Amino acid sequence: WENEFNLVFTNDLGRPLNRRTVYKHLKKILASIGMNDCYFHTLRHTFATLSLQNGDDVLTVKENLGHHSAAFTLNTYGHLTQAMRRDSAERMEKLIQTTVISKNA
Structure with missing residues (x-):
């Protein structure tokens, strides 16, 4: 062995x-x-893409893939960031609306 x-x-x-x-x-x-x-290797990219799209933070994905830096991970999967920013904005909008409604109730 x-x-x-x-x-x-x-x-x-x-x-x-x-x-x-x-x-x-x-x-x-x-x-x-x-x-x-x-x-x-396509499976590796699919894993990374799905991880990021489903809320894993970049540092976790970096570690899971064994990349040397989060910057490398972001450079490789940067095309996802626009959709992630939009989703984040929508989540924050819902949070703000929920908070405003709760305070006014």
Whole structure:
């Protein structure tokens, strides 16, 4: 058993998986659930996008992805920020309206 990099997923001997093997299995899984073929790295981007869209803060996503800085994460996924700003503004508007209504009641 050789796992010098402390990997989670290894071959039977503890060594890194061959990328072609991983891709071959990914294609089978995607086909079995009716999804189009995609690269493994696409799943990483999908994870990051969904995390940010569903309220995870940038520092959490940065850590989950292993990025060296939050700035890198923001630069990579900056296209999401406009929609996130709009959603934030809508949430704040609801909060303000709720607070004003509560004070006036």
